[in-house]
Amino acid sequence: MRPGGVSGSPGAGGLLGLAVLLAAWEAGVALFAVPLYLLPPPSTIWWQVVRDWPLLWRNAQPTLVEAVGGFVLGNGVAVLLAAVFVHAPAVQRAVFPVAIALRTVPLVALTPLLLLWLGTGYAPKIAIAALISFFPTLVNMTRGLAALDGQALELMHTMSASRWQILVKVRWPSSLPYLFSALKIAATSSVLGAVIAEWIGSDRGLGYLVVAATFEFRIARLWATIAVVSALALAGYLLVVAAERLVVPWRGDV
Amino acid sequence: MVTPLFRPPAAPLGSSPGTVAAPAVAFHRCGYSYGRSAGAVEALRDVTLTVGAGEFVAVIGPSGCGKSTLLRLAADVLAPSSGTVEVLGGPPAQARRQRRFSVAFQDPVLLPWRTVLQNVELPLEIAGRSPGHRREMAQQMINLVGLTGFERALPGQLSGGMRQRASIARALTLQPALLLMDEPFGALDELTRDRLNQELLDVWQRTAAAVLFITHSIEEAVYLSDRVMVLTRRPGTVAATLPIDLPRPRTLYVKRTAAAFEWTARARLALEAASR
Numbered sequence: 001m002r003p004g005g006v007s008g009s010p011g012a013g014g015l016l017g018l019a020v021l022l023a024a025w026e027a028g029v030a031l032f033a034v035p036l037y038l039l040p041p042p043s044t045i046w047w048q049v050v051r052d053w054p055l056l057w058r059n060a061q062p063t064l065v066e067a068v069g070g071f072v073l074g075n076g077v078a079v080l081l082a083a084v085f086v087h088a089p090a091v092q093r094a095v096f097p098v099a100i101a102l103r104t105v106p107l108v109a110l111t112p113l114l115l116l117w118l119g120t121g122y123a124p125k126i127a128i129a130a131l132i133s134f135f136p137t138l139v140n141m142t143r144g145l146a147a148l149d150g151q152a153l154e155l156m157h158t159m160s161a162s163r164w165q166i167l168v169k170v171r172w173p174s175s176l177p178y179l180f181s182a183l184k185i186a187a188t189s190s191v192l193g194a195v196i197a198e199w200i201g202s203d204r205g206l207g208y209l210v211v212a213a214t215f216e217f218r219i220a221r222l223w224a225t226i227a228v229v230s231a232l233a234l235a236g237y238l239l240v241v242a243a244e245r246l247v248v249p250w251r252g253d254v
Numbered sequence: 255m256v257t258p259l260f261r262p263p264a265a266p267l268g269s270s271p272g273t274v275a276a277p278a279v280a281f282h283r284c285g286y287s288y289g290r291s292a293g294a295v296e297a298l299r300d301v302t303l304t305v306g307a308g309e310f311v312a313v314i315g316p317s318g319c320g321k322s323t324l325l326r327l328a329a330d331v332l333a334p335s336s337g338t339v340e341v342l343g344g345p346p347a348q349a350r351r352q353r354r355f356s357v358a359f360q361d362p363v364l365l366p367w368r369t370v371l372q373n374v375e376l377p378l379e380i381a382g383r384s385p386g387h388r389r390e391m392a393q394q395m396i397n398l399v400g401l402t403g404f405e406r407a408l409p410g411q412l413s414g415g416m417r418q419r420a421s422i423a424r425a426l427t428l429q430p431a432l433l434l435m436d437e438p439f440g441a442l443d444e445l446t447r448d449r450l451n452q453e454l455l456d457v458w459q460r461t462a463a464a465v466l467f468i469t470h471s472i473e474e475a476v477y478l479s480d481r482v483m484v485l486t487r488r489p490g491t492v493a494a495t496l497p498i499d500l501p502r503p504r505t506l507y508v509k510r511t512a513a514a515f516e517w518t519a520r521a522r523l524a525l526e527a528a529s530r
Binding site (some may be wrong): 148149154156158178249250 | 255326329330350351353355356357361365366367376377379380381408434479492520
């Protein structure tokens with residue numbers, strides 16, 4: 001077993017925990033006769049997902065496009081900016097505080113503005129998903145790229161390595177564990193960002209479906225949509241975990 | 255005063271390299287201070303020390319006497335506050351750019367995502383050598399330090415001694431004229447250290463590189479080197495020079511001879527005097 005496995009993957013223990021939770025939920029709802037509109041049991045939600053699958057799948061597609069687009073854009077820009085920061089501390093001192101200040105602006109408040117600026121297509125939703133992925137990755141990557149110990153840098157200096165060689169051969173690989181811990185956050189939050197953006201101005205997508213189901217008081221469908229959103233976020237997270245296993249096999253050995 | 259008619263020829267500093275072997279390292283009245291004028295800490299003062307071509311020189315001294323600073327001056331990591339440093343007949347920066355020396359630290363500083371082979375290839379890769387040459391050179395050095403069979407292992411899978419071997423193989427791949435070693439065996443257990451000491455001597459004898467070797471261990475310094483330099487407490491300066499005339503090639507047997515014990519005792523006395 002790898003020492004990183006405990007925090008890295010839900011694994012068998014996670015599946016067991018989920019099963020126990022679902023069983024308790026199912027039993028609790030039956031035991032206390034909770035009305036459907038307050039909390040449907042997991043079995044009902046499951047059958048609703050099966051029944052609504054064509055609708056859910058049709059609406060999951062735009063959400064997926066937005067989440068993946070935002071994930072790629074937000075993380076890409078964050079990584080590039082972090083690389084600039086490491087090589088130009090002056091830029092970091094100027095830009096970093098602004099970036100952190102921007103982070104405090106609530107995204108829900110920003111969404112109508114982005115709709116105004118970018119229209120009602122994919123663009124504003126991708127922008128929100130990108131923004132929500134951007135900050136954790138920027139902070140983590142800036143730390144990761146700078147996290148080289150002094151001796152490794154001295155060694156590279158005595159080998160007369162160029163800045164580019166140091167970036168590509170040492171800084172980038174050694175920052176990958178930092179990058180992946182940020183990507184794990186971004187994988188779930190980009191889905192949530194896309195859904196939130198759809199609440200405000202959209203006629204399709206899982207976020208739209210949440211709003212529509214609420215208005216029509218279709219509680220089971222609302223829960224089915226929530227289940228699909230969670231499943232998407234979890235799938236994204238698991239994909240990142242799998243990618244980390246492939247790309248950072250030395251993790252935990254250092 | 256009588257002026258001699260014939261002066262010995264001046265040291266051939268300006269001569270082209272290759273004609274006369276310049277010393278591998280020459281510190282001349284070198285001083286170094288950390289920090290700015292007000293709260294500066296003077297680490298080294300007035301150090302004059304040479305390592306001849308192909309010579310093995312060890313530097314010992316009390317903790318914090320600036321031994322490592324000395325090595326960093328030669329490695330062009332630091333620049334002296336006063337005096338001059340020459341490496342292989344020119345400024346340290348020039349020797350570094352020509353890749354004529356390499357460094358090994360106490361921490362092997364292997365890149366954990368690279369296999370042993372890839373780590374040993376790193377200096378060649380950075381110097382832009384062809385993949386074929388890289389592979390061949392790295393393999394040769396891996397064989398030299400006794401890591402054959404571990405080429406594909408990651409550093410995390412190796413013992414401390416094996417990591418240090420890999421670090422030394424990496425330092426050798428560019429076939430440097432000078433090796434700068436900063437307590438490379440300081441973190442190893444005694445038996446491993448003994449074995450690596452002997453292997454280092456084997457390697458040194460086969461490569462003809464000069465070595466500047468920083469260490470805590472008096473025994474190690476005596477066993478390995480042609481000369482042991484003893485530095486004083488901070489600010490460090492040369493307190494004594496011990497020309498170790500033990501026969502070469504030195505085996506572990508030499509370590510147990512009366513002559514070796516005597517040199518060790520003398521080095522200890524010199525170190526104690528310098529630590530006061």
